[in-house]
Amino acid sequence: MGNRTLTFKIFRYNPQKPEVKPYMQEYKLEEVSGMTIFVALNKIREELDPSLMFDFVCRAAICGSCAMVINGRPTLACKTLTKDLPAKISLLPLPVFKLVGDLAVDTGTWFRDMAIKTEAWVHTTKEFDPTALEERMDNKTAQEIYEPDRCVECGCCVAGCATANIRADFLGAAGINRVARFMLDPRDERSPEEYYEVVGAEEGAFGCMGLMACDDNCPMEIPLQTQLSFVRRKMLAQGLKLKTEKVAL
Numbered sequence: 001m002g003n004r005t006l007t008f009k010i011f012r013y014n015p016q017k018p019e020v021k022p023y024m025q026e027y028k029l030e031e032v033s034g035m036t037i038f039v040a041l042n043k044i045r046e047e048l049d050p051s052l053m054f055d056f057v058c059r060a061a062i063c064g065s066c067a068m069v070i071n072g073r074p075t076l077a078c079k080t081l082t083k084d085l086p087a088k089i090s091l092l093p094l095p096v097f098k099l100v101g102d103l104a105v106d107t108g109t110w111f112r113d114m115a116i117k118t119e120a121w122v123h124t125t126k127e128f129d130p131t132a133l134e135e136r137m138d139n140k141t142a143q144e145i146y147e148p149d150r151c152v153e154c155g156c157c158v159a160g161c162a163t164a165n166i167r168a169d170f171l172g173a174a175g176i177n178r179v180a181r182f183m184l185d186p187r188d189e190r191s192p193e194e195y196y197e198v199v200g201a202e203e204g205a206f207g208c209m210g211l212m213a214c215d216d217n218c219p220m221e222i223p224l225q226t227q228l229s230f231v232r233r234k235m236l237a238q239g240l241k242l243k244t245e246k247v248a249l
């Protein structure tokens with residue numbers, strides 16, 4: 001290890017300077033032991049090109065901000081070791097999200113819009129009592145909620161999704177996963193009808209083409225298709241109920 005020279009082809013475009021058309025820039029770097037794409041990008045920025053734009057915060061696959069398309073696959077730069085890749089590495093920004101510059105995209109706006117659309121908070125009629133004892137939840141339910149809650153909002157599932165790439169209003173696996181999280185939560189008092197309003201249409205659970213890219217690309221290995229099937233089953237039952245009611249009228 002350590003004697004490969006890596007060739008990086010990196011997408012360059014600054015929306016603030018539209019007169020310079022997008023292009024791919026090449027950089028060469030000596031590989032070192034334990035090198036991640038995140039380490040390589042910092043080395044390029046420190047030693048070769050301080051103008052290169054990319055995002056990171058935690059360096060530990062927790063914040064989700066370093067997601068990009070690495071050799072054709074959306075994933076986290078800080079979690080990807082160069083030793084697992086060929087010597088030629090291409091880096092592109094995630095599609096779907098607004099480009100900030102080079103490899104940096106704005107996932108925050110997309111995730112905030114999705115959280116507002118899905119009303120991603122516990123809906124309850126209970127008054128908050130700061131003096132009340134903590135409500136206990138059984139371990140099994142807590143574990144089930146924890147599974148979709150592991151999402152780090154990196155956007156890899158959305159970037160790899162064919163539907164999200166062609167329709168801007170699609171909630172994507174991240175949105176449906178979020179809905180599943182609240183459906184599982186016994187504190188949330190929303191009825192199936194209320195959920196149906198949010199995810200019972202083409203831009204929700206039924207827009208998925210079933211290509212499974214979300215599942216394949218999730219760096220946290222959340223079983224996104226399982227969450228989708230769970231939401232779909234609930235919404236299908238609700239859809240049939242609404243249809244039967246309509247026919248009976």
Ligand code: FES
Pocket residue numbers: 055056057058059060061062063064065066067076077078079
């Ligand atoms: S830097 Fe936080 S997930 Fe990669």
